[in-house]
Amino acid sequence: MLCVSISPVRSTVGMAGCPGLGWLSLGLVLMAAAPSLCQGCPQRCDCVPQLRSVVCHRKRLTSIPEGIPMETRLLDLSRNRLRWVEQGDLEPYPQLEEVDLSENVISVLEPNAFSSLRGLRVLRLRGNQLKLVPMGAFSRLANLTTLDLSENKIVILLDFTFQDLRSLRHLEVGDNDLVYISSKAFTGLLGLQELTIERCNLTSISGQSLSYMRNLVTLRLRQLNVPALEDQNFRKLGGLRGLEIDHWPFLEYISPLSFQGLNLSWLSITNTNITSVPSAAFRNLAHLTSLNLSYNSISVLQPWAFRDLVRLKELHLVGTGLASLEPQALGGLRQLRMLNLSTNQLVTLEDSSFHSVNSLETLRLDANPLACDCRLLWILQRRKTLNFDEQPPACAGPADVQGRAFSAFPDSALFDHFTCQKPRIRNRKLQQVAAREGQVVSFTCRAEGEPSPTIFWISPQRRRITPRSNGRVTVLPGGTLQIRYAQVIDSGTYICIASNAGGNDTYFATLTVKGLPLDAALAVNRSYYAGDLNDTNQNDTRVFLRFTLDIKTILVSTAMGCITFLGVVLFCFLLLFVWSRGRGQHKNNFSVEYSFRKVDGPSSSGGQGGARKFNMKMI
Numbered sequence: 001m002l003c004v005s006i007s008p009v010r011s012t013v014g015m016a017g018c019p020g021l022g023w024l025s026l027g028l029v030l031m032a033a034a035p036s037l038c039q040g041c042p043q044r045c046d047c048v049p050q051l052r053s054v055v056c057h058r059k060r061l062t063s064i065p066e067g068i069p070m071e072t073r074l075l076d077l078s079r080n081r082l083r084w085v086e087q088g089d090l091e092p093y094p095q096l097e098e099v100d101l102s103e104n105v106i107s108v109l110e111p112n113a114f115s116s117l118r119g120l121r122v123l124r125l126r127g128n129q130l131k132l133v134p135m136g137a138f139s140r141l142a143n144l145t146t147l148d149l150s151e152n153k154i155v156i157l158l159d160f161t162f163q164d165l166r167s168l169r170h171l172e173v174g175d176n177d178l179v180y181i182s183s184k185a186f187t188g189l190l191g192l193q194e195l196t197i198e199r200c201n202l203t204s205i206s207g208q209s210l211s212y213m214r215n216l217v218t219l220r221l222r223q224l225n226v227p228a229l230e231d232q233n234f235r236k237l238g239g240l241r242g243l244e245i246d247h248w249p250f251l252e253y254i255s256p257l258s259f260q261g262l263n264l265s266w267l268s269i270t271n272t273n274i275t276s277v278p279s280a281a282f283r284n285l286a287h288l289t290s291l292n293l294s295y296n297s298i299s300v301l302q303p304w305a306f307r308d309l310v311r312l313k314e315l316h317l318v319g320t321g322l323a324s325l326e327p328q329a330l331g332g333l334r335q336l337r338m339l340n341l342s343t344n345q346l347v348t349l350e351d352s353s354f355h356s357v358n359s360l361e362t363l364r365l366d367a368n369p370l371a372c373d374c375r376l377l378w379i380l381q382r383r384k385t386l387n388f389d390e391q392p393p394a395c396a397g398p399a400d401v402q403g404r405a406f407s408a409f410p411d412s413a414l415f416d417h418f419t420c421q422k423p424r425i426r427n428r429k430l431q432q433v434a435a436r437e438g439q440v441v442s443f444t445c446r447a448e449g450e451p452s453p454t455i456f457w458i459s460p461q462r463r464r465i466t467p468r469s470n471g472r473v474t475v476l477p478g479g480t481l482q483i484r485y486a487q488v489i490d491s492g493t494y495i496c497i498a499s500n501a502g503g504n505d506t507y508f509a510t511l512t513v514k515g516l517p518l519d520a521a522l523a524v525n526r527s528y529y530a531g532d533l534n535d536t537n538q539n540d541t542r543v544f545l546r547f548t549l550d551i552k553t554i555l556v557s558t559a560m561g562c563i564t565f566l567g568v569v570l571f572c573f574l575l576l577f578v579w580s581r582g583r584g585q586h587k588n589n590f591s592v593e594y595s596f597r598k599v600d601g602p603s604s605s606g607g608q609g610g611a612r613k614f615n616m617k618m619i
């Protein structure tokens, strides 16, 4: 049985010799073995007449085979050895809607190569050797919706390459050696809704070139060597809903204005070299509902890092090496439902980091070195309603519950395990230091508690001094307050506060600094440190003592006042005593004279009367 070809037979110079004897004989064998069902099907191809499809996948073809029915709709020539597509090669099949030329060795596309295929909807050229797409290669393909040019060797996208493709919805240009996208390369792509650019050598993505794709909904930019997102990098893409930036190893800078003009509902910036949440850039993203910042190295979440993302529902921060969330780190996220903090370095997650934990439905906290103390109690108490995505977190400490999953604790055991120990400051000996101007003064403050307390100090000017304060007055890692180059104005009472989730403990130390006479050298140092004295550059250093002084604090401060007072009184008595001893064995008479003054009587009544004397004896 022979396949009857009703298509006009065409043979180009290049192809003439190619079919060769090899496949002719193979064809004969095949034909003998399996009678072809096709009516007008090229040898060795599979045809489904109902679908009008011709599939010549992996047939070592070096040219377009003969015998393709004229009315063919789908032509699959993938994984063959085609080298080029010339104008006219596909002209005899005007009804083609889908052409798959993937994984051939095509290195040349001629202008107008496909221009006769007005009904073409899908064109796949993935995995070829294209270096350049000439202008006009895709001309007149007004009905094309999908074009795949990935895995080629395209170095540059020229202006107007895609000009006529106004129906194109999916364009793949990944895995090329792209180093440059000409600014007008994407003109005409008004129907494009999804674009992926990946694994290219691009070092910049110009906002100008992207701006022609007005109707883009999803943009994926993966594995690029772009170091920065510039101002208005995505301008005029007002319809964009999703943006993915993944595997940009050089990305370090995201301009605060880079997302200006966008109205995204999901954003993913993953596997880059950024080290903090680009909070300022999020200002324009009030409609964002999902944010993925996984696999960046973000070790700390600052307070209010996401403050502008008022509609955010999902936040993924997986594998960022996250070690701590500051209080209110998630401040502003009032609709947060899903938080994925899997695979980090978190020791705890306090509810004070959240805007409100009430909206939270799903929490991934697995693969973190969690310390199971009172700070995590809130999660335990909600463990029946909170969804852990089938990965309940487990305790990494303390030792007696190590490795135990949160779901394994019975209600009755919660308060045995999830406890904290209030800090206690050791060595409460009063530290009173008198120093001379210019000296280095330090006060120790060591505290113990579970979890280990953080220590900060309050200066006499009521500024908070923490290990992060830089300048003349700082707190050393052990909690010791160090004042370099002491000044007279440093005198006063310093309060050490040791606090942890269990509570806080306070302790006082006083410093008196005696000024030195002014000399020239000192004057230099004085002015050198003058800037340090006010600490005006640090907004957070000023503290308004908001904590209520507990009874102990009051007692201690009262006691300190009392001690001073009692000291003075005692000293007076002592003086008196010594003086009295100095008078020897004499008994002293104190004479106390008490005199009346006649109120109504005339005062002119001479010297006598009116006054009496009392005598008092001291033994």
Ligand SMILES: *[C@@H]1O[C@H](CO)[C@@H](O)[C@H](O)[C@H]1NC(C)=O
Binding pocket: 118, 119, 120, 143
């Ligand atoms: C292009 O698509 C439109 C709508 O799908 C269709 O009406 C038109 O016939 C197509 N053009 C060709 C040449 O097939």
Ligand SMILES: *[C@@H]1O[C@H](CO)[C@@H](O)[C@H](O)[C@H]1NC(C)=O
Binding pocket: 155, 177, 178, 179, 200, 201
């Ligand atoms: C693109 O980058 C890859 C890997 O870094 C390199 O092998 C290739 O030569 C580069 N291509 C161009 C055109 O620079």
Ligand SMILES: *[C@@H]1O[C@H](CO)[C@@H](O)[C@H](O)[C@H]1NC(C)=O
Binding pocket: 249, 250, 251, 273
């Ligand atoms: C990422 O940043 C670090 C320092 O911030 C730098 O040392 C490193 O080279 C950067 N990596 C790349 C691939 O640029």
Ligand SMILES: *[C@@H]1O[C@H](CO)[C@@H](O)[C@H](O)[C@H]1NC(C)=O
Binding pocket: 263, 264, 265, 287
């Ligand atoms: C932004 O997108 C949301 C839907 O995601 C829409 O409700 C809102 O109107 C859009 N805002 C603007 C300014 O386009």
Ligand SMILES: *[C@@H]1O[C@H](CO)[C@@H](O)[C@H](O)[C@H]1NC(C)=O
Binding pocket: 246, 268, 270, 271, 292, 293, 294, 295, 316
């Ligand atoms: C977040 O990004 C990472 C890395 O690209 C990816 O593996 C993960 O699936 C993403 N998560 C979600 C929920 O999309």
Ligand SMILES: *[C@@H]1O[C@H](CO)[C@@H](O)[C@H](O)[C@H]1NC(C)=O
Binding pocket: 316, 318, 338, 340, 342, 362, 364, 389
């Ligand atoms: C959280 O992140 C992990 C790791 O990327 C992922 O497997 C998981 O699906 C994420 N969870 C959700 C709910 O997206």
Ligand SMILES: *[C@@H]1O[C@H](CO)[C@@H](O)[C@H](O)[C@H]1NC(C)=O
Binding pocket: 497, 499, 502, 503, 504, 547, 548
């Ligand atoms: C000290 O602890 C009390 C309750 O024990 C708390 O109300 C107060 O805010 C804490 N003060 C500081 C500065 O942590």
Ligand SMILES: *[C@@H]1O[C@H](CO)[C@@H](O)[C@H](O)[C@H]1NC(C)=O
Binding pocket: 438, 521, 522, 525
């Ligand atoms: C002034 O400060 C320098 C160090 O900054 C120090 O070496 C020098 O002794 C100081 N001078 C006086 C008089 O304290």
Ligand SMILES: *[C@@H]1O[C@H](CO)[C@@H](O)[C@H](O)[C@H]1NC(C)=O
Binding pocket: 530, 531, 532, 533, 534, 536
């Ligand atoms: C510190 O305060 C003094 C007086 O209050 C002022 O003259 C000086 O300029 C201030 N220094 C700084 C750095 O603000």
Ligand SMILES: *[C@@H]1O[C@H](CO)[C@@H](O)[C@H](O)[C@H]1NC(C)=O
Binding pocket: 539
């Ligand atoms: C300091 O904090 C106040 C209120 O918290 C704020 O209004 C002000 O802008 C801040 N100043 C600086 C320099 O950050």
